[in-house]
Amino acid sequence: MSVLTPEQRASSLEAMKSETFDVLVIGGGVTGAGIALDAAARGLKTAVIEGQDWASGTSSRSSRLVHGGLRYLYNLDFKLVAEALKERGRLLSHIAPHLVEAQPFLWPLKQPVIERAYSAVGVGMYDALAVIGAGGHKTVPIQKHLSKKGAMRRFPEVKQNALRGAIEFYDARVDDARLVITLIRTALKYGAEAASRVRVTGILKDSRGHATGVSAVDLESGEELTIKAKRLINATGVWTEETQDMAGGTGGLKVLASKGIHIVIPRERLKATTGMFLRTEKSVLFIIPWQHYWVIGTTDTAWHEQLKHPVPTSADIDYVLDHANEVLDKPLTRADIIGTYAGLRPLLQPRVLDESKSTKVSREHTVTEVIPGMVAIAGGKLTTYRVMAEDAVDFALGKELAKAKPSVTFDLQLMGASGLDATRNQSGRLGAKYGFDADRMKHLLSRYGSEVTELLAMIDADPSLGQPLKAAPQFLRAEVARACAVEGALHLEDIFVARVRLNSESRDRGGAAVDEVAEIAAKTLGWDEARTAKEKANYRARIAAELAAEEQSTDDAASAARMEASDIVG
Numbered sequence: 001m002s003v004l005t006p007e008q009r010a011s012s013l014e015a016m017k018s019e020t021f022d023v024l025v026i027g028g029g030v031t032g033a034g035i036a037l038d039a040a041a042r043g044l045k046t047a048v049i050e051g052q053d054w055a056s057g058t059s060s061r062s063s064r065l066v067h068g069g070l071r072y073l074y075n076l077d078f079k080l081v082a083e084a085l086k087e088r089g090r091l092l093s094h095i096a097p098h099l100v101e102a103q104p105f106l107w108p109l110k111q112p113v114i115e116r117a118y119s120a121v122g123v124g125m126y127d128a129l130a131v132i133g134a135g136g137h138k139t140v141p142i143q144k145h146l147s148k149k150g151a152m153r154r155f156p157e158v159k160q161n162a163l164r165g166a167i168e169f170y171d172a173r174v175d176d177a178r179l180v181i182t183l184i185r186t187a188l189k190y191g192a193e194a195a196s197r198v199r200v201t202g203i204l205k206d207s208r209g210h211a212t213g214v215s216a217v218d219l220e221s222g223e224e225l226t227i228k229a230k231r232l233i234n235a236t237g238v239w240t241e242e243t244q245d246m247a248g249g250t251g252g253l254k255v256l257a258s259k260g261i262h263i264v265i266p267r268e269r270l271k272a273t274t275g276m277f278l279r280t281e282k283s284v285l286f287i288i289p290w291q292h293y294w295v296i297g298t299t300d301t302a303w304h305e306q307l308k309h310p311v312p313t314s315a316d317i318d319y320v321l322d323h324a325n326e327v328l329d330k331p332l333t334r335a336d337i338i339g340t341y342a343g344l345r346p347l348l349q350p351r352v353l354d355e356s357k358s359t360k361v362s363r364e365h366t367v368t369e370v371i372p373g374m375v376a377i378a379g380g381k382l383t384t385y386r387v388m389a390e391d392a393v394d395f396a397l398g399k400e401l402a403k404a405k406p407s408v409t410f411d412l413q414l415m416g417a418s419g420l421d422a423t424r425n426q427s428g429r430l431g432a433k434y435g436f437d438a439d440r441m442k443h444l445l446s447r448y449g450s451e452v453t454e455l456l457a458m459i460d461a462d463p464s465l466g467q468p469l470k471a472a473p474q475f476l477r478a479e480v481a482r483a484c485a486v487e488g489a490l491h492l493e494d495i496f497v498a499r500v501r502l503n504s505e506s507r508d509r510g511g512a513a514v515d516e517v518a519e520i521a522a523k524t525l526g527w528d529e530a531r532t533a534k535e536k537a538n539y540r541a542r543i544a545a546e547l548a549a550e551e552q553s554t555d556d557a558a559s560a561a562r563m564e565a566s567d568i569v570g
Helices: 006-018 030-041 070-075 078-095 114-133 148-154 176-189 237-245 314-325 382-397 399-404 420-425 427-434 438-461 477-485 492-499 511-525 529-550 555-562
Strands: 023-026 046-049 100-109 144-147 165-174 193-195 198-205 211-218 224-229 232-234 253-266 275-279 284-289 293-297 339-352 359-361 365-371 374-379
Touching (some): 006 224, 023 030, 023 211, 100 148, 144 148, 165 176, 176 193, 176 492, 211 232, 232 382, 237 253, 237 339, 237 374, 382 399, 420 427, 420 438, 427 438, 477 492, 492 511
Antiparallel strands (some): 253 339, 359 365, 365 374
């Protein structure tokens, strides 16, 4: 079974209550989802649980980039960049070519000779490492040097005095939440059990102090359950310390939460054909084009409030606007913003809690033993999720068993990748059949890949699903139905936040579409009128709280405003 449904969830929960797993993964972001797929593909009996919706934390609130980390070259960290670029190439060319798309960026140059020379060397090394990582093949075009005139042709809105030329280089972009959901579905295909909204309440140990499983609660029903496993892998990001503290002992990781925010503006606001990469005094700023909008961010500030619902403040938004406007000829204003979102990076501290514990450490991620039978992984980034997963499972298994059951994900395609080229070749014919233009077909193929035929089959069964949402015509009604029937949405907010992403991509956070989306969800999930009304009221309260939070100037005030809206469960 490779569909996430309430029925699948119930079946997985029954299995979790009655069976003993080789590996139990705690956390359903990109790290946990990648680990679940890695373990299941090795033939290990695998379960994965998530306390909220899939990808609900950092993994739905990133810059949505798959990149090598150009800035790490400034620190001469060639190994790290090479690893990330190798993974970028695999994702683009084989693992998830439908979800990951090559994206050009301009690197503005302000000095005519010296800056161009050393920047060219850096970007040239970036390109060379990418080609080496891809076995001598180019998965994206190499750098181009542009004059001021050439740069402004690609990005007409840039200020005349903001650059003297530019280097155009390539990275890639991805819908982060969709990647996670696809990873979970692919793990299901290889035998994993998976359930969202299952909160761990304790770590079970035997008489020797070895982890043997977890106690948990199903937030949908309130039922308490015990899940037994030979090995636990804690992949809970900014909740890492909270989860490992349940185990006691002296092992584990120290993690701090750093907030990064993004703003979203309409695609037509900037006429550029490329993105832009800017260095700031604190971090980097990306101006990233998508099909229907631009994403601009990010920030990097310590967050000391509740972890579940980080939010941008008015000051955060001003910071992003101010830095973007340093290079834009026509300044962006609040009126241009159609969406905002904030995520928390799990920043590893320079040491683990107990240095005597065996660890596998890189600059980007660390795997360590919490107690015997339980390991924790934190750090890293979306681009290297596959390597992180391999490291975590290898570490949990130990050298001997890891050698006997090695990772096989290097060549493993995700759902929707197989047959993509053939499906793309049919897109014109399929578009004509269903009345979809090239823009619509590009949108669908970038979300579903070869599985777009399954979406079209839903329309064949119910032609009304082939109509666009009235208040958000960039999405079809079928996409809402599929979110519920295939992609694991249990609540209205799950649809808007992580699947049909109107929460961050529309000015009213999807408010105008609530009634229509709820009607489709109710039909697909079997909600009665009372349940439907509750779902709509909950999501509208969330919208109001998020908008109120944006008006606050401090993190504590913004967090308090956001928490005025109660969670639908839990």
